[in-house]
Amino acid sequence: MRGLSSTRRDHGPGKLTNWPASGRTLRLVRARLRQEVHYLQAPPGYNSRTGLGPSIADMDLGTYIRASPGDNIIVGGTEPECDVLEWIADPDESNLAVTAESFARQATRAARRLSTLRVPTTPKGVSGVYDVTEDWQPIYDRTSLPGFYVAVGTSGNQFKNAPLVGRLMATLVERVEAGHDHDKNPVKVPGDYTQNVINLGAFFSNARAQLENVGNGDGIVLCARSERAASNESQCT
Numbered sequence: 001m002r003g004l005s006s007t008r009r010d011h012g013p014g015k016l017t018n019w020p021a022s023g024r025t026l027r028l029v030r031a032r033l034r035q036e037v038h039y040l041q042a043p044p045g046y047n048s049r050t051g052l053g054p055s056i057a058d059m060d061l062g063t064y065i066r067a068s069p070g071d072n073i074i075v076g077g078t079e080p081e082c083d084v085l086e087w088i089a090d091p092d093e094s095n096l097a098v099t100a101e102s103f104a105r106q107a108t109r110a111a112r113r114l115s116t117l118r119v120p121t122t123p124k125g126v127s128g129v130y131d132v133t134e135d136w137q138p139i140y141d142r143t144s145l146p147g148f149y150v151a152v153g154t155s156g157n158q159f160k161n162a163p164l165v166g167r168l169m170a171t172l173v174e175r176v177e178a179g180h181d182h183d184k185n186p187v188k189v190p191g192d193y194t195q196n197v198i199n200l201g202a203f204f205s206n207a208r209a210q211l212e213n214v215g216n217g218d219g220i221v222l223c224a225r226s227e228r229a230a231s232n233e234s235q236c237t
């Protein structure tokens, strides 16, 4: 691919210096949100000898809990209204250390559901930055720069979707490079198991109407506001 340059030549995060010149900005990517997830020793019985314990999403408490190797659990947040969200200007300047305040908040929420959980005084975990879109759903799209495609705005989820995202992007690239006009006739990919059709234009286009599932993208239901009307295609994934 030609026509794109980065400010850094090393392996660190670079900035695309001529992206605006490509004529189409990522209008839906709204902001960078610093977030922490914390590690705790799992309470007795959460994990079994042979396997990891359950994943729990508790939207009432604004927390999620999942098992982690080494008989641990990971605790994260679902951005409940009572939390002050830490929007940051420059992800390269984000504090990578976990904080006592965030650890206490999230560990305490987990302990309300797991009564035998022990909460240590020293926080342990990781911090990272979400690239958040207006509707908390990702952008998987072509751009106006030929040969340049984006899978961005994952809004703190989508790691779990990585294999499918790979298929979506591969299909998009193959079709567009073969001459398909994705803007006029969005690429659609049928699911292997459900055969539900995933419309890349409705759900993942940079030019989409804002999706209805506002909030943390961990929600399963994903409907395009403009295309929810009766249709032969499934509009929800």
Ligand SMILES: Cc1cc2nc3c(=O)[nH]c(=O)nc-3n(C[C@H](O)[C@H](O)[C@H](O)COP(=O)(O)OP(=O)(O)OC[C@H]3O[C@@H](n4cnc5c(N)ncnc54)[C@H](O)[C@@H]3O)c2cc1C
Pocket (backbone or CB within 6 Å): 006, 008, 010, 011, 012, 013, 014, 015, 035, 036, 037, 126, 127, 128, 129, 130, 151, 152, 154, 155, 156, 157, 158, 159, 160, 161
């Ligand atoms: C704290 C936190 C918790 C999360 N929890 C979950 C979760 O529980 N479940 C879930 O599904 N998702 C979760 N996510 C979201 C998930 O991590 C992302 O959706 C996913 O990692 C996005 O994958 P990616 O390959 O697009 O980008 P990344 O994983 O960010 O990979 C991009 C890579 O490119 C490298 N890179 C950047 N710039 C350059 C450059 N100029 N040159 C060379 N290399 C470069 C980076 O170093 C990085 O390795 C979480 C995210 C965070 C921050």
